[in-house]
Amino acid sequence: MAVTGRNNYFESFSVGQVYDHARGRTVTNWDNYAMCHMSMNTASAHFDLVASTTAMDGRFRERLVLGPCTLTIVIGLTTEDMSENAFMDIAVTGIRLKGPVFQGDTLYARSEVLALSDASRPDAGLMRYRFTGRNQDGIEVATGERTVMIKRAAFWAEKDMNFGKITA
Template structure:
């Protein structure tokens, strides 16, 4: 039984390929409050509704979803296509969060492969991709670059149960 996709090994990706990830995720109040409190984030804007409604002349109608929650959800939405065969995260750079996210908003993600390079090991390679998270109305809420260490098919496919399969990456 295969646990990983037969076409998400390092060799399957091509620089410039775009992915429109099919799943979306609606942010719940519980997502925001749990992660905000677990990480000891004391910024009241994430958990104090009365406070948020009183600052900046009432500009905010709701608590802000913490940036770490938004980032985690967007990266998670990319994972099935981009990093299902990841061995390790290597880096996150250039993170931008240009617009706020509030509870009950649904997020979607897109990605583009921007670099493939050797890792120095025969069983893996490095891939960097640009991810973008958007609300259902298209408003951009999160962008950045993620580098992952990915399995190579020749060394991992049999152990993963992927004895067949494997093709060039294609947009989803």
Template sequence: MMKAASLTGGANYFEDFKAGDVLRHARGKTIEPLEQVWVTNITMNTADAHFNEHLMTASPWGKRLGFGGVTISMVIGLAAQDTAENALMELGLDKIRLKAPVFHGDTLYAYSEVLETRDADRPDGGVVRFKHYGVNQDDKVVFEGERTVLLKRRSHWADK
């Protein structure tokens, strides 16, 4: 029988992160129009900029804008395999900045910087604070935000 720890990465426990580390995450994700419109609708966001193509052709952008909630979710998701696969708990998401518009069809990539590591109030985990960056296919920064995660300690959770 396969142990749960063998299904996750071996280099993303609390002990593996040091302040100043920068990670370039391997995957990119193209934002599909269906994802944008669906999330905009289920969150009851009524801004025409996200789903009214006709109106947006006369805007300064000339096309529909992506919903910031999707941008945030995609960048955090792209970073999660490397930064939160061994998470015990998400502790915070702060200082969110949407730096440039994202359009339907843009492709997002993610980078993460380790800002801080510290002991937690429990022996099996430690706290890591990351700054995540999202860039589009033109390497333009579209998102910045900080995320704090309680991560497993290898000493308590890794397969022996």
């Protein structure tokens, strides 16, 4: 069921549509630490301030945010518009981490619908979109493509509208 919008069923999208997603998200050290610990990443530039700021001739001002953490935030920023009615992820491809992200950076996302096609089931379709993440200075930090299986309104809209309602 769509929680925040009604225009995010498969039929709502068209190839070439561009979304500048409304929300931004400021990255914290906790975000980075949690992802490092969950993935057991031992690269000290992600959690050791001295190691990070002295690596590569002092090129970095802060601990580097782990790439999967950046991707998780950027893709998460796209979900309200792009995949709130998705059944599942099919693929995430073409990932590029284009610039460093540090705690305190605020990330923003943009998406473009690249392809729409039938799914293996009649109540859903497949959408492939390109996501782009930028920091507060407009610098591109992450890109990629995501393919999701999304509900078709013809099968789900009425059911979703009635979801959770008590009937006598």
